[in-house]
Amino acid sequence: MTSSVPPSPRANARPLTDEEVDRIRNDFPILAQQVNGHPLNYLDSGATSQNPLSVMEAEQEFYEQRNAAVHRGAHTLAFGATETFEAARTTVAAFIGARDDEVVWTSNATEAVNLVAYSFSNASLGLGGAAARRFRLGAGDEIVVTEMEHHANLIPWQQLALRTGATLRFIPVLDDGTLDLAAAAGVVGPRTRVLAFTHASNVVGTVNPVDELVALARSVGALVLLDACQSVPHMPVDVAALDVDFAVFSGHKMLGPTGIGVLFGKYELLADMPPFLTGGSMITTVDMHTAEFLAPPQRFEAGTQRISQAIALAAAVDYLTETGMERIAAREAELGQRLVTGLTDIPGVRLLGPPLGVERIGLASFDLAGVHAHDVGQYLDEAGIAVRIGHHCAQPLHRRLGVTASTRASTYLYTTTDEVDQFLATLREVAPFFGVHS
Amino acid sequence: MTNSAMQQLYQQIILDHAKSRHGASPDELPPLAEAAAAADARGLHLTESHQVNTTCGDEVTVRMGVRADPDRADGDADGDAVIDELVWRGDGCSISMASASVLSDSVRGTTVAESRALLDTFREMLRSRGTIEPDEEVLGDAAAFGGVSRYPARVKCAMLAWVAFEAALLGP
Numbered sequence A: 001m002t003s004s005v006p007p008s009p010r011a012n013a014r015p016l017t018d019e020e021v022d023r024i025r026n027d028f029p030i031l032a033q034q035v036n037g038h039p040l041n042y043l044d045s046g047a048t049s050q051n052p053l054s055v056m057e058a059e060q061e062f063y064e065q066r067n068a069a070v071h072r073g074a075h076t077l078a079f080g081a082t083e084t085f086e087a088a089r090t091t092v093a094a095f096i097g098a099r100d101d102e103v104v105w106t107s108n109a110t111e112a113v114n115l116v117a118y119s120f121s122n123a124s125l126g127l128g129g130a131a132a133r134r135f136r137l138g139a140g141d142e143i144v145v146t147e148m149e150h151h152a153n154l155i156p157w158q159q160l161a162l163r164t165g166a167t168l169r170f171i172p173v174l175d176d177g178t179l180d181l182a183a184a185a186g187v188v189g190p191r192t193r194v195l196a197f198t199h200a201s202n203v204v205g206t207v208n209p210v211d212e213l214v215a216l217a218r219s220v221g222a223l224v225l226l227d228a229c230q231s232v233p234h235m236p237v238d239v240a241a242l243d244v245d246f247a248v249f250s251g252h253k254m255l256g257p258t259g260i261g262v263l264f265g266k267y268e269l270l271a272d273m274p275p276f277l278t279g280g281s282m283i284t285t286v287d288m289h290t291a292e293f294l295a296p297p298q299r300f301e302a303g304t305q306r307i308s309q310a311i312a313l314a315a316a317v318d319y320l321t322e323t324g325m326e327r328i329a330a331r332e333a334e335l336g337q338r339l340v341t342g343l344t345d346i347p348g349v350r351l352l353g354p355p356l357g358v359e360r361i362g363l364a365s366f367d368l369a370g371v372h373a374h375d376v377g378q379y380l381d382e383a384g385i386a387v388r389i390g391h392h393c394a395q396p397l398h399r400r401l402g403v404t405a406s407t408r409a410s411t412y413l414y415t416t417t418d419e420v421d422q423f424l425a426t427l428r429e430v431a432p433f434f435g436v437h438s
Numbered sequence B: 001m002t003n004s005a006m007q008q009l010y011q012q013i014i015l016d017h018a019k020s021r022h023g024a025s026p027d028e029l030p031p032l033a034e035a036a037a038a039a040d041a042r043g044l045h046l047t048e049s050h051q052v053n054t055t056c057g058d059e060v061t062v063r064m065g066v067r068a069d070p071d072r073a074d075g076d077a078d079g080d081a082v083i084d085e086l087v088w089r090g091d092g093c094s095i096s097m098a099s100a101s102v103l104s105d106s107v108r109g110t111t112v113a114e115s116r117a118l119l120d121t122f123r124e125m126l127r128s129r130g131t132i133e134p135d136e137e138v139l140g141d142a143a144a145f146g147g148v149s150r151y152p153a154r155v156k157c158a159m160l161a162w163v164a165f166e167a168a169l170l171g172p
């Protein structure tokens, strides 16, 4: 199965070569280990990615040389820490085509979605005054998501609807796992206030047409939140060019540490939004009954921040930028198609999502007839292959596709072609081992 | 790859039970209230529990009809009650489905006290990380889950139906 892979749909850049990937792997010590007597074959970067040495060194260097509270002290160390912390913001902002003051640090993407939802919720209670009126939701208003969302971009909106009396609606998914765009025009309408959807699916791997959905939202005056968790790590993303109002992603999926995520918001929106978490570091003047808040992004960063994590995330971004996001995307598009080619060739495998040739990130989920995903995962694990099993935090999508659980293989810039092939070869053994014959 | 480790885990008995699923209901279980009334007419107390493994979404419902011991000898009256009927319905991996099947075979017709003792032995073996050699005399087919104890992440799968059974015993 070497020559049967078609050219990737994302053919505008030269993919990373196998030799380059081999060199990249030297920067990721964790990948060199043996698992159950086999070389680790880590195909779970969609859940969390591994960290290169430079990221771990950046974190260590911070604690060894610079650790101090940011935005709080006047001593030299605190000043240096603040500078490094803010430089990290600049690096991440530039990476996604945003202004520095449009990048808000959060713990992860989940918190970023909650921040927006709770800010709207607070606005609906009257907080933020007249300026925040545009974020108020109530009975008759509609929030639209899609049927393919990760729970992180679904449940915060369900809860917001419950708190405000707004109605949650969704753009359905077709049998092939793509969005039903024809139906979208009927779901998004004059009552729609927010449209929240994922850029790339963490289950079916497809890349949604942001332009089309943003245009639809604009036509009815709705705000757009993009879940960029599976896109920002794997392809060039320019939030300004995409013209989304908000975007969220997590550092741990893009070579960074856990505990750090990003909310991008257009400045003029952030400037009118009431805060979610409140306390120290986000205020100007305080008396016993009232407080005035800082401008964004500090308004949304209450309490002592994730300083070393932000700095390490900037190191991760530097690593990605030096490697080249276009080239990473081209490489992963190739691996994604290679996965699809191999999977559809294995008896009993049902690929979730569209067939060969449709743009996808380096990720594929599937069902193996007669063998539960947990058993598939166990068999692969015994061979050192780490995949994700279960519903991947997307129960409604799995239900829509008629399965309760699936197995997912996902790649990153350090994934070798041989690893994909070893995974496919091992998967071929699974059904016979469990006595399932098709 | 060499499959010996996998064969230790997935013993043939487990694969067979996962397919044959003794005691599994092919259809949705009828509503509990309705079934309870019918069981009452047969002199059985109906009780059930639904358990989900949140890691992977496996789920099982165990429903059973317990017959009180007519003699009600002194001592543990409850313990002498007999598990007359047991039916389950679930969806999950081969280990969780096989263990539900084995549960059904093992406890049907036993007294509550006997089934509790079996449950304790089964659980102790599963939690032993491979240090307890399962006693086939005591455990019967359940001894085949000995290999699971070396895979701590799978112990929950093997326990799922048994936890449902335990919860149903304690039930309202």
Ligand SMILES: Cc1ncc(COP(=O)(O)O)c(C=O)c1O
Pocket: A046, A047, A108, A109, A110, A111, A150, A152, A153, A198, A200, A201, A202, A227, A229, A230, A250, A393
């Ligand atoms: C598409 C998508 N959205 C949201 C999330 C949530 O990310 P986190 O758990 O880091 O907040 C994930 C990852 O799990 C994801 O894949």
